Amino acid sequence: MADIGRLLTAMCTPFTEEGRVDFDAAQQLARLLVADGSDGVVVAGTTGESPTLTDDEKIDLLRAVKEAIPDRSVVAGTGGNDTRHSLELSERASRAGADALLAVVPYYNKPTQEGMYQHFRTLAGAGPVIMYNIQSRTGVNMTADTTLRCAQEPGVIGVKEASGNIDQMGFVCAGAPAGFRVWSGDDGFTLPLLAVGGYGVICVTSHLAGRAVKTMIEAYGDGRNGQATEVHHRLLPLINTLMTAASNPIPVKTALNRLGFPAGPFRLPLTAMDETTTAKVMKVVEGAGDLVTFKPRVEVA
Secondary structure, three states, rough: OOOOOOOOOOOOEEEEOOOOEEEEHHHHHHHHHHHHHEEEEEOOOOOOOOOOOHHHHHHHHHHHHHHHOOEEEEEEEOOOHHHHHHHHHHHHHOOOOOOOOEEEOOOOOOOOOOHHHHHHHHHOOOOEEEEEEEEHHOOOOOOHHHHHHOOOOOEEEEEOOOOOOHHHHHHHHHHHOOOOOEEEHHHHHHHHHOOOOOOOEEOOHHHHHHHHHHHHHHHHOOOOOOHHHHHHHHHHHHHHHHHHOOOHHHHHHHHHHHHHOOOOOOOOOOOOOHHHHHHHHHHHHOHHHOOOOOOOOOOOO
């Protein structure tokens, strides 16, 4: 199994003004993100407005981004709350070239821990699976015991942990088999998770501050803990604003547009932020100074 990377950006999906997926802009964005420090990207995840994308759009987006960054990891969001449908989409994504699959704990139907295990066990037959535990969006928490049970399945390669519980994350890291990766699903937990044995982060803030996030991860890995802590502290206002000003991905996509990258509008039920909130977000982005290294370069055909 090839290394997926420590820093993966959960990539926004650009749309045209008419609301269609802008595949050219998606390719541009993927190239800019890896140039700014990301080891790869996740397409069609929450930040990519996955609930509003059709299966065909998700596969076409995967192909376009993989074509743009063929030497970097492209993880496809294929999760859902219908195991059969998720399996079909996962199989399509694997055939289309996904390096791994990101599958969220099934939401709304609130499965038992046994149901979660059976769900991920089934998906693992389609390709390398990264589980995604985020109770704030799914309504249920996948326990450390269930995560570690799933980790024994050969096709389950890691978990994106966004439980908000550092003890749970620590138990997962302590009990994980060799080669099982634990990525933070909360940008602000990246450094604390590294401290208890985590591997990296599947990140939103890296749209704007990829090099800083990469520096923090590398500094910690090299034993430069003071530097890692300093970068973490400096990133916190930006992280907090992008995660709390409005539901993700509204703040980060708005910031991309205001910085000059054509990320486009949102698909309903997401809507644009009001001007007052937008001004507050951009004030924090501007205040982040040299942390923000994303430089939009719009290619002209």
